[in-house]
Amino acid sequence: MREDKPEHPALARRIRDKAVELGFVAVGIARADAAPRTAERLRQWLDEGRHGDMIWMAQRAHQRETPRSLWPAVDSVIALGMSYAPSVDPLALAGQGDVGRISVYAQGADYHDVVKRQLKALGRWLANDPDFAARGADLKVFVDTAPVMEKPLAEAAGLGWQGKHTNLVSRDAGSWLFLGAIYTTLSLAPDTPGRDRCGSCDACQRACPTDAFPAPYRLDARRCISYLTIEHAGPIPPEFRAAIGNRIYGCDDCLAVCPWNKFAAAAQRNIAFAPRAELAAPALADLLALDDAGFRQVFAGSPIKRIGRDRMVRNAAIAAGNSGDASLAKALAPLLADDSDVVRDAAGWALARISASGATSPLPAGTAN
Ligand code: B12
Ligand code: SF4
Ligand code: SF4
Numbered sequence: 001m002r003e004d005k006p007e008h009p010a011l012a013r014r015i016r017d018k019a020v021e022l023g024f025v026a027v028g029i030a031r032a033d034a035a036p037r038t039a040e041r042l043r044q045w046l047d048e049g050r051h052g053d054m055i056w057m058a059q060r061a062h063q064r065e066t067p068r069s070l071w072p073a074v075d076s077v078i079a080l081g082m083s084y085a086p087s088v089d090p091l092a093l094a095g096q097g098d099v100g101r102i103s104v105y106a107q108g109a110d111y112h113d114v115v116k117r118q119l120k121a122l123g124r125w126l127a128n129d130p131d132f133a134a135r136g137a138d139l140k141v142f143v144d145t146a147p148v149m150e151k152p153l154a155e156a157a158g159l160g161w162q163g164k165h166t167n168l169v170s171r172d173a174g175s176w177l178f179l180g181a182i183y184t185t186l187s188l189a190p191d192t193p194g195r196d197r198c199g200s201c202d203a204c205q206r207a208c209p210t211d212a213f214p215a216p217y218r219l220d221a222r223r224c225i226s227y228l229t230i231e232h233a234g235p236i237p238p239e240f241r242a243a244i245g246n247r248i249y250g251c252d253d254c255l256a257v258c259p260w261n262k263f264a265a266a267a268q269r270n271i272a273f274a275p276r277a278e279l280a281a282p283a284l285a286d287l288l289a290l291d292d293a294g295f296r297q298v299f300a301g302s303p304i305k306r307i308g309r310d311r312m313v314r315n316a317a318i319a320a321g322n323s324g325d326a327s328l329a330k331a332l333a334p335l336l337a338d339d340s341d342v343v344r345d346a347a348g349w350a351l352a353r354i355s356a357s358g359a360t361s362p363l364p365a366g367t368a369n
Contacts, residue, residue, distance in 0.1 A: 009189040011131045018125055019080055022118045025173045025268045026081030028157030028191040032067040032074045032183070035152040039065035042149065045218070052222040054231050063147040067183055070147055071140060076188040079150070079157035080122075081170060081177035082115050084108070084273040087266035090252040094245065097323030099281040100316055102304070103226070103250025104176065107275035110303045111178045114272045115143045119180045126182070137186040143178070150179040158191035164216035165204035165254040171197065174264025175255050197260070204254035209243040225251035229315045230307055235345045241318050242353075248287065248315040249304055276302070284323065287316035288331040310340040317343065321350025324357035 012029055019027040042064060051057040063070040067077055086104045093101045105111065119141040126132055126139060142148045151168045155161050159179075160170035169175045198216075205213050212223035221227040225247050228236050236244070255261065278298060290298065295309035304312065317335060320328040328350075335347035 007187055007189040008131055011129060011186075012189045014129065015078060015122070015126065015188070019078075019122055022121055023082060023270050024080045024118065024122075025083045026079075026154075026159040026170050026177060028079050028154070028159045029188045030077045030079060030153055030157035030193070031190050032077055034077075034156035034190065034193065035066075035149065038149050038152040048220075050218075050220045050222065052227060052232065053234075054221065054227070060147040064149055067148070067153070071183055073138065073185045074140075074183040076184050076186060076190070077153050077157060078122075078182040078184065078188070079154040079159050080115075080119065080180045080182070081154065081159055081168070081173060082111070082118065082180070082270055083173055083177055083264065083268040084111070085174065085176040085261070085264040085266045085269045086275075087269075090256045093281055096246065096281075097325045098284055098328070099246065100248035100284050100287060100319050101246050102248060102279050102282065103252050104275075105178070105273075106249055106303050107279045108273035109301060110305075111273065112144055112303065113301075114270060115178050115180045116141065119143060119182060123182055126184070132184075132186055135186060137184060139182055139184040139186075141180070141182050143180040148181055148183075150181055153181055154179050155194045158194050161194040161196045161198075162217065163196075163204065163258065163260075164198050164202065164213070165258070166217060166219045167255065169197070169258065169260050170194075171260065172263055173268060174261035175258050176261065176264050176269075201259060203257040203259065207253045207257040209245070209251070209253060210240050229311075233311065233342070235342050236314070236318060238349070241349060242322060244315075244318055245322050246284075246319040248282075248284075248312065248319050249307070279304075284316050284320045284328055285331045288313060288320060288328070288335065310343055313338070313340070314342045314346040317346035317350045321346075321353035324354060326354055329354055 016027050046058050046061055067074045084105050090104045123139050123141045151162050154168045160168050163169040167175050210223045212220050214220050225244055228240055229249055290309055292309045299305040320332055332347045332351050335343050338344050
């Protein structure tokens with residue numbers, strides 16, 4: 001314990017209890033400098049161009065490298081995890097041609113809103129704690145969108161370890177976890193960092209449909225279906241289109257095969273993340289017909305709203321092409337004249353693929369090219 005700044009083990013215990021009361025299934029504390037290799041590994045990842053066109057990762061890399069480069073006064077990091085463990089097999093819709101697959105994390109309420117609300121509640125409670133207030137301490141809450149390396153910090157705070165798929169795995173709660181963090185100027189007693197428990201398992205590495213792991217613990221985002229369907233705005237590179245199958249928003253495969261998820265009970269999940277009926281298995285024909293207003297209506301309150309109508313219709317068109325279902329040609333044909341380049345491109349590819357699959361098209365010959 002440092003003499004100038006007492007560590008407050010009793011407050012750390014109270015924080016844990018309060019976090020659990022607020023719906024977090026994992027909570028731990030790390031020193032702000034507890035993940036020293038993160039900066040170098042982030043730099044290497046960026047230098048190799050693995051972030052693709054997520055230029056915001058590079059633009060604020062200096063703030064991402066360590067908590068103190070974002071906020072010099074920070075002393076401790078409270079890392080938190082909230083469960084979105086599914087109650088049904090996330091891979092059950094694989095290959096079911098007429099519907100799209102939305103990643104489990106996006107079938108319910110927007111986690112940015114839900115996690116942030118609970119983080120703020122914890123922050124307000126902490127700010128009112130006598131030990132905290134007496135020291136004139138300060139705090140800031142973050143989830144996802146800030147330049148914060150949430151996974152290495154969660155590992156340093158003892159929530160679990162970064163598995164070979166690079167996500168944080170908790171021994172008790174598996175990997176269906178959203179992460180959030182509170183930075184505080186208060187010096188809190190730190191937890192023991194998580195220990196890697198992947199062992200010889202390589203299930204996630206083998207499960208990836210697009211071979212997005214150049215090595216265990218490293219991801220090339222440019223090959224990841226989550227990046228391609230969510231973050232990437234341009235045409236999806238042709239080499240990945242078939243492997244995307246019927247995934248229209250994100251991908252669950254490397255998480256779904258992780259053996260540690262057998263400990264992730266759906267009961268741990270925040271009820272806000274229960275799937276909305278219309279997002280559990282949306283019909284591709286309906287998605288292909290969306291205009292801007294329709295898109296906003298269907299995806300209000302969902303994280304999906306951020307990608308906008310064109311990207312969603314692009315993704316649905318790729319899935320339709322992969323379905324080999326000739327009845328979808330009718331919904332694809334008008335998209336050949338769509339205002340969006342990426343939609344026109346995807347629709348043309350999809351019609352050609354359906355035609356090449358030998359399915360009988362209800363369209364006049366020459367429509368799909
Ligand atoms: C950018 C981003 C993405 C990108 C890139 C993902 C990635 N792995 O970097 C894309 C769009 C692909 C993506 C996808 C997904 N994401 Co995302 N994403 C982020 C974001 C915003 C930043 C992540 C980041 O900093 N990446 C940069 C790389 C360099 O960091 P890293 O992954 O920690 O890399 C480490 C390893 O490579 C390691 N390393 C490197 N070399 C070596 C060598 C050895 C030997 C070892 C041991 C380690 C090692 O060190 C690096 C630094 O820590 C975070 C939110 C946040 N602010 O943290 C969410 C976040 C990581 N995403 C999340 C989720 C849920 C997903 C998806 C599951 C969504 C989905 N179902 O589609 C997928 C999972 C794909 C995957 N296998 O990673 C959650 C993960 C929660 C968890 N339990 O870990 C986060 C934390 C959001 C949140 N607040 O909950 N995401
Ligand atoms: S989310 Fe899907 S595409 Fe991305 S790394 Fe995992 S299995 Fe591969
Ligand atoms: S699937 Fe296996 S290798 Fe991958 S993160 Fe889980 S335990 Fe580790």
